[in-house]
Amino acid sequence: MSPRTLPADLAAVPAIHLAGVVKRYGTHRALAGVDLDVRRGERVVICGPSGSGKSTLIRCINALERHDGGRIVVNGVELTGDEGTVQDIRQEVGMVFQHFNLFPHLTALENCMLAPRLNRGLSKAQAVKLAMAHLERVHLADQARKYPARLSGGQQQRVAIARALCMEPRILLFDEPTSALDPEMVKEVLGVMEELAASGVTMVCVTHEMGFARRVADRCVFMDRGEIVEEGDAARFFEAPESERLRHFLAQILR
Amino acid sequence: MSALPIDVALAWESLPALFAGLRVTVFLTVLPLMIGLMLAFPICFARMSPRRVLSLPAEIFVVFFRGAPLLILLYLVYYGLGQIEALREGPFWVLFGSPFGCAIVALSLNHAAYMVEVLRGSLLAVPHGLVEASEALGITRRNIFLWVRMPLALRYGLKAYQNEVVSFVKGTAIVSVVTITDLMAVANAIFEQTYDPFTPILCAATFYWAFVNVLRIGFQFWGRWLNRHSAEDAVAAPAGRTVTP
Numbered sequence: 001m002s003p004r005t006l007p008a009d010l011a012a013v014p015a016i017h018l019a020g021v022v023k024r025y026g027t028h029r030a031l032a033g034v035d036l037d038v039r040r041g042e043r044v045v046i047c048g049p050s051g052s053g054k055s056t057l058i059r060c061i062n063a064l065e066r067h068d069g070g071r072i073v074v075n076g077v078e079l080t081g082d083e084g085t086v087q088d089i090r091q092e093v094g095m096v097f098q099h100f101n102l103f104p105h106l107t108a109l110e111n112c113m114l115a116p117r118l119n120r121g122l123s124k125a126q127a128v129k130l131a132m133a134h135l136e137r138v139h140l141a142d143q144a145r146k147y148p149a150r151l152s153g154g155q156q157q158r159v160a161i162a163r164a165l166c167m168e169p170r171i172l173l174f175d176e177p178t179s180a181l182d183p184e185m186v187k188e189v190l191g192v193m194e195e196l197a198a199s200g201v202t203m204v205c206v207t208h209e210m211g212f213a214r215r216v217a218d219r220c221v222f223m224d225r226g227e228i229v230e231e232g233d234a235a236r237f238f239e240a241p242e243s244e245r246l247r248h249f250l251a252q253i254l255r
Numbered sequence: 256m257s258a259l260p261i262d263v264a265l266a267w268e269s270l271p272a273l274f275a276g277l278r279v280t281v282f283l284t285v286l287p288l289m290i291g292l293m294l295a296f297p298i299c300f301a302r303m304s305p306r307r308v309l310s311l312p313a314e315i316f317v318v319f320f321r322g323a324p325l326l327i328l329l330y331l332v333y334y335g336l337g338q339i340e341a342l343r344e345g346p347f348w349v350l351f352g353s354p355f356g357c358a359i360v361a362l363s364l365n366h367a368a369y370m371v372e373v374l375r376g377s378l379l380a381v382p383h384g385l386v387e388a389s390e391a392l393g394i395t396r397r398n399i400f401l402w403v404r405m406p407l408a409l410r411y412g413l414k415a416y417q418n419e420v421v422s423f424v425k426g427t428a429i430v431s432v433v434t435i436t437d438l439m440a441v442a443n444a445i446f447e448q449t450y451d452p453f454t455p456i457l458c459a460a461t462f463y464w465a466f467v468n469v470l471r472i473g474f475q476f477w478g479r480w481l482n483r484h485s486a487e488d489a490v491a492a493p494a495g496r497t498v499t500p
Contacts (some may be wrong), residue, residue, distance in 0.1 A: 087393055090393035091393040094391070094392075095388075097388060097391075101388035104385075107406060107484070114393035114394070114402060115394055118394050119392070140404075147485070149485055161391045163392070167392055218358060
C-alpha cells in the first residue's frame with residue numbers, strides 16, 4: 001500500500017520541516033521551539049550534551065513522541081494526531097535505535113522480513129529476497145539465519161539498519177546508533193552508515209562520533225536545553241564554532 | 256494385613272472406575288482452561304486500558320473471582336443460582352441445572368481471573384523498546400500485538416502459566432461436592448465401600464501425578480521450542496520487571 005497523502009512532487013518539498021516544535025514533560029520543556037529544515041538527500045548530524053533534547057527531537061519526527069506545539073511536516077505530510085498520517089509518515093521514515101531493539105524471537109532474516117510482510121503484504125519469497133538484499137548491503141548475508149542473541153553488538157546494529165532499510169524509507173533517523181557498542185564494533189557500524197550516506201538517502205543522525213560527522217555530514221546541528229544553539233557545515237562547525245556553549249561542548253568531547 | 260498399605264487386588268479391580276473418573280477430571284480441566292483463557296484475553300485488554308470505565312470492571316472481576324474460594328464459588332453457582340426462579344425457568348437452566356455446567360462455569364471464571372493477571376504480567380514484561388521499534392517500522396497496533404508482544408509475552412509467561420495449569424488440575428478435585436464423579440469422587444466411593452483408605456486414595460494420587468507430569472513434559476517441549484532462539488534456556492526477562500503477577 002502506498003501512502004495516500006504523499007504529495008505528487010516530492011522533490012519540491014523539504015524531507016523534514018520543523019517549525020517551533022515544542023515538547024513538554026510535565027513542566028519541563030524538552031524541546032523549546034525547534035526550527036529545522038532537512039533537504040532531500042541531506043545528511044544532518046545532531047549533537048549536544050545529554051538531556052539537550054536531541055533524541056526527543058528525532059523521536060518526534062516519526063511520532064514515537066507526540067509534540068505539544070509547532071509543526072512537523074515530513075515529505076509534505078503534516079504530522080497530526082490522526083493515526084493515518086502517523087502511519088503514512090512511519091512508512092517513509094526508518095529508525096535505528098541505540099539499543100538495537102531487534103526482535104529476540106526472530107532470526108536476523110525474519111527481523112528484516114516482518115515489516116515488509118505485514119505492511120506491504122509481500123509474499124514470503126519476495127520478503128526473503130528483499131531482506132537478503134539488505135542484509136547483503138550491511139555485509140551480514142552469512143548471518144541471516146542466526147537469532148540476535150547469537151550476534152555481536154555491531155552485527156545486531158547492522159541487522160537493525162537492514163531491518164529499517166527493508167521498508168525502503170526515504171528518510172533514516174539514527175538515535176545514537178553506536179553509543180551502546182564496544183569501541184571495536186563502532187567502526188563496522190559507522191562504515192555501513194557511511195556507505196548508506198553515499199547512496200543519497202536523507203539521514204538525520206544523533207551521534208557523538210565527531211569523526212563520522214566530519215566525514216559524512218552536510219550540516220551539523222548543536223542542541224542544548226531543548227533548542228538549536230548553532231548549526232553549520234561540518235568544517236565551520238568544528239573549526240570555527242561561534243557560540244560559547246558549542247566551544248565548551250567541543251572542548252569536552254574532542255579533548 | 257500385608258506390609259504394603261496397598262491392596263493390589265483392589266487397586267486392579269478399581270482401575271476401570273478410576274480411569275472413568277480420570278476422564279471426567281481431564282474433561283473438567285481442558286474445557287475450563289480453554290474457556291477461561293478465551294475470557295482472559297478481553298478482560299486483560301480491559302484491565303490494561305487507560306480508560307477507567309473499562310479497567311475498573313475488569314479489576315473488580317479479577318479481585319472477586321481470584322479472591323473467592325473455588326469451593327464457595329462452586330456452591331454459589333450450583334446451589335445459589337438454583338434459588339432464582341427466573342433462572343430456573345429461563346433458557347440458561349440447561350447450563351446451570353446440571354452439575355457439569357455449574358462446575359465448568361465456576362472453574363472457567365476462576366481460571367480466567369488468574370489468567371488475566373498472568374497475561375498482564377507477561378505483556379508488561381515485553382520491553383518497550385521492541386514495541387517502539389515495531390511502531391517505527393510502521394507496523395499497526397494489531398500486528399504489533401500479534402507478532403511481537405504476544406509471542407514474547409508467551410515466552411515470558413509460560414512458567415507462570417504452567418504453574419497455574421498444574422494447580423488448576425488439582426483444584427478440579429472439589430467438583431465431587433456437587434455430585435460429579437471425577438477421579439477424586441471415584442476414589443472416595445471405593446474408600447466408603449471397602450473401608451480401605453490407602454488403596455483408592457493413593458491410586459488416585461498416582462493418576463493425578465501422571466496427568467500433571469504429562470502436562471509438565473508438554474510444557475517443557477513447548478518451552479524448548481519457543482526458546483530455540485535463546486543462548487540460555489529461557490528468554491531473559493528484562494531486569495526490574497516481574498513475570499509472575
